[in-house]
Amino acid sequence: MATKNEKKMTKSYFDVLGICCTSEVPLIENILNSLDGVKEYSVIVPTRTVIVVHDSLIISQFNIVKALNQARLEANVRVTGETNFKNKWPSPFAVVSGVLLLLSFFKYVYSPFRWLAVAAVVAGIYPILAKSVASIARARIDINILVVITVGATLGMRDYTEAAAVVFLFTIAEWLQSRASYKASAVMQSLMSLAPQKAVIAETGEEVEVDELKINTVIAVKAGETISIDGVVVDGNCEVDEKTLTGEAFPVPKLRDSTVWAGTINLNGYITVKTTALAEDCVVAKMAKLVEEAQNSKTETQRFIDECSKYYTPAIILISLCFVVIPFALKVHNMKHWLHLALVVLVSACPCGLILSTPVATFCALTKAATSGLLIKGADYLETLAKIKTVAFDKTGTITRGEFIVMDFKSLSRDISLHSLLYWVSSVESKSSHPMAAALVDYAKSISVEPKPEAVEDYQNFPGEGIHGKIDGKEVYIGNKRIASRAGCSSVPDIDVDTKGGKTVGYVYLGETLAGVFNLSDACRSGVAQAMKELKSMGIKTAMLTGDNQASAMHAQEQLGNVMDVVHAELLPEGKSQIIKEFKREGPTAMVGDGLNDAPALATADIGISMGVSGSALATETGHIILMSNDIRRIPQAIRLARRGKRKVVENVVLSITMKGAILALAFAGHPLIWAAVLADVGTCLLVILNSMLLLRDVHVPGGKCHRAEKGACDVVGDMEAGLLPKHCKSGCCGKKNQQEVMKLDKTSEGHGHSGCCDKKREDKVMIVRKRCESRCCGDKIQQRDQDEVKQSCHNKAGDTEEIRLDISVKGCCSRPVADPVVASDGHRESSCCESSRKGNNEEACCEVETNESNCSSREKHHSHCHSHHHE
CATH class of the missing domain: 3.40.1110.10 (Calcium-transporting ATPase, cytoplasmic domain N)
Known part of the structure; x- marks a missing residue:
């Protein structure tokens, strides 16, 4: 028996299909505030979701659903936080109403069929009428009340077909809107339900609930299973897919003592994992909480629109009444026309499309960011990110790897x-x-x-x-x-x-x-130079702020190709904050860092971006945006996404106002179509959702059909390893049907690599060469498959006779998909692709660079010898 003070707090998810826009939020808040045992709650309008933290010993999920449904909000429990969309088909009311409306058009053949339109109204009006009664009981005016008034007035004018059309179009459009909302929320709900609910104890094989696991418990994870909790590998090895958590495109190898996170997938191998956190403290759980909080936040634009909507509806209703009262007082002859006009204006009194224009676009942008390894803690930060003028970077652990x-x-x-x-x-x-x-x-x-x-x-x-x-x-x-x-x-x-x-x-x-x-000594991260160039192409100033010495800072700047606009070295944490304040005078400023020393600067900046999984706990708490991976290229991606989100908000607002204005203009021009006004109202909501969902799609990097990204000395690994080869770049240049992973060596930049895309749309001579990886080159990896090597000729200028050919190990004996050539002291090019386990006379070349000049009599050929790298 539960004692008086005993509590059992539970987080429950509810699908509430009755949520149309933010106007229903106060109603839900009043209902939940009146219930005992409810500790906290949040209402996420775009996904029509209500999240409630409650004491299950005092109030059950059933009682919460019952309370919500008394207001005709169509609530039901979502199991374990997963999307459970039930209305795959329109309601029977909508189907019957539509069939009867269709049959009523036979009135032109046989006049009694016109009464089927009345039957269509009766068949479809019940859900709308029930919601209207619930709204009246709570002294609220919503679209359901406006539709009931409109239908009643239309029937009174004996426009039976138009009344039936209003009912059918309203019910079917609401169903379509629910479907669109479900599609928009499906990605986010899958993200928030990454971790499985059960785990297997390694020693006993017993399956237990994840919530019951204690720290230092050893669990077993088989190939193909999702890791259920954060921990450290104690036995075995495997490759893990971390894409859903960090956005990492390639599998990450895990050995003994490697850290693994809940929600990631064991692709192969059997491992045992010692837990390092409780279920509620896992990275994925914290991520879900941040996402929920971000979804429930509002931008400045949304707050402004919500405030305006409070006055919009009463004003439109007043205007509608004027169109009835004034003509009646003046005893005009065509009173029916004025009644139609008043009803069109009345239906236009609901601003749902306008209210949804901002939150749905914001939600989709936050969803896309989260699935790309970027956690944005609030809608305000997303809005500010779109305005960023300067991005400052810490050096150690951010620009560089932090692996000294x-x-x-x-x-x-x-x-x-x-x-x-x-x-x-x-x-x-x-x-x-x-x-x-x-x-x-x-x-x-x-x-x-x-x-x-x-x-x-x-x-x-x-x-x-x-x-x-x-x-x-x-x-x-x-x-x-x-x-x-x-x-x-x-x-x-x-x-x-x-x-x-x-x-x-x-x-x-x-x-x-x-x-x-x-x-x-420390080395730069791959992709940093590319990220800086992308930021510069977007009109954003970049700066390096470091506490390291001037020589170290300038060396990193040189490695990046001197791409940073400003470099400040030997700074204390307070000094970084002071420089951020100076940058803020020029416009909104972002700071990127991962350590304790960066916390003051992250807090000072308009947007603090911290390296989440690898960064210190303090930096993660201070940052407004968490970068779940170490790929700096996510930052220009985030800014570009924020700017797209801002454009979608503007498009949605313009669309909503234009649709309302067009219907009213049509009415004032002498064509007051009530069914068109209803369709415009609910149709605008649908179009706003569909337009916002375009943010969930992947977009190509700007720069034309064929994007070329130059790499500096820091970019040791090519685009193939990073998984960032643009999908529209085919076979190195443009126009090929089959995409090949290729890179080209640029002789003008001392071994700096380029992506395989050419400047001009010219067909390249690309040849795939099959070479068997010899065991003595691969060390112990004799069992490796044949390796693919790519030879490419990329002509950047018309008339070039020089042909650069580079053999690239894509898979096989090389430890990385692409290994940059290294220039040895004797002028020969060597490659670091071979493993360090080769000994003796194994000097066979495993990677080869050839330089062919078609107009030259001589041919120079450099062989790369197998060797091992040692940090000096």
């Missing part, structure tokens, strides 16, 4: 061994989550130094400077130049440190003494 490698570590004191210094440094760094800390700890372990974080006392973090900890009686300070003041030094001694290649320099102080110095 220690290139050099020196002890500057003869009294302190390198082993001892590394022990103290790695022990203190073990308490930090910064990417540099992980690199230092890994470096220490690589030379057999085992850190002991439990021995560290008085640990402190100084954002933008470094960290401090006390171990073995030593006060250890680790960080950049600014950490010197924390250690008690006024300045950093002048020491010869290698900063070539953009290396990040760090310092180690023991008390006030500089005891060590180290440098680390």
